[in-house]
Amino acid sequence: MSARRKWLRSISLLLSIVIGCSGIVGVLPAAAASPIAVYLYQDFENYTGTGTPPSGFEMTGISDVKKSSGALRNEHTAPNGTSVALRIEEAVADQPDVGLAKRFGADDLTGEIIFDFDIKSLDSNGSKFFEIKDSGNKGITLGNLGADGILRVEGNKVPLNPNQWYRLSFAIDFRPDVQKVSVYVDGVKKLDSVVLKNGNQAVGINYVRVRAKRSPQADLTPDVTGSNNFTTLLDNMRMYSGTELKTMEELQAIQVPDSLMDFDNDLGISVQDRLAGALAMVVDSPNVLMDM
Incomplete structure (x- = not known):
């Protein structure tokens, strides 16, 4: 596989995992956590x-x-x-x-x-x-x-x-x-x-x-x-x-959600479904190239 194709595959995998898991670990927060309850x-x-x-x-x-x-x-x-x-x-x-x-x-x-x-x-x-x-x-x-x-x-x-x-x-x-x-x-x-x-x-x-x-x-x-x-x-x-x-x-x-996890939970989407969605994004992505 060419170096370019390996690089594209790596970037695609990384983005899919980050987006998919952000709802679990709060990697991409929408706002900083408020000290006010x-x-x-x-x-x-x-x-x-x-x-x-x-x-x-x-x-x-x-x-x-x-x-x-x-x-x-x-x-x-x-x-x-x-x-x-x-x-x-x-x-x-x-x-x-x-x-x-x-x-x-x-x-x-x-x-x-x-x-x-x-x-x-x-x-x-x-x-x-x-x-x-x-x-x-x-x-x-x-x-x-x-x-x-x-x-x-x-x-x-x-x-x-x-x-x-x-x-x-x-x-x-x-x-x-x-x-x-x-x-x-x-x-x-x-x-x-x-x-x-x-x-x-x-x-x-x-x-x-x-x-x-x-x-x-x-x-x-x-x-x-x-x-x-x-x-x-x-x-x-x-x-x-x-x-x-x-x-x-x-x-x-x-009251704005602090992360995608809060947003998803407000919608009733479970963490397991979020993970499944992340994996599906990885498998189905057209940018993911397999070794031949």
Whole structure:
């Protein structure tokens, strides 16, 4: 065989093997591995349900409050598109609550974690609570947004306005001996390293919830639509590791596969099939020349 033909065969074999195996060992990464772990990333644009939670979430509360909660897309959700509306109607007795929650497998997350979401109150008919729990259901309240529009975090106060979208970000530092939180409103730090009360001795984060609790019926006032309902809108909910706030677009970029292996696994292609494809490329390549 001529030297040229040997050289062509060698190059063909090398390229076929590299391309075929890149999905296994990440030889050709599409992007460098990100140090940020994304645990939750949801804009709810594909959510259309009422009385049922978005896929992967839980809706807490009695049936009478769940059936009036769900997807909402109107002038009040703009510019966010479809949002989750936690709504309790005036006719429901007592002081009921409804919540949107998310669990994260069986492990408890610790370290530096950010719980980040958009929120809007359409009335002053109740309070909102922002909660985390561990896998043993032991919880910590990060803060609460009262009917008076005041965000309270362990005695600290941040005033907010009704009928206005806010981005609330809780930057949590969860350590075995102490748990702290810094609070951002629309990306601006309002509270720094507030020590959280952990009377239940939670050991990590396995569950997050935004819970809306309505005021007594006698205290209800008309909302933006003229009714005495209690409605809280939620959108762009995310949770990720680190100390730096990330936009939805930045988190979407982080979700890009790091290698052909990740891409193939997203498509459901096994490593064995990938190897078989690599071998087929070698055998079938018109550039592979056999010794005669």
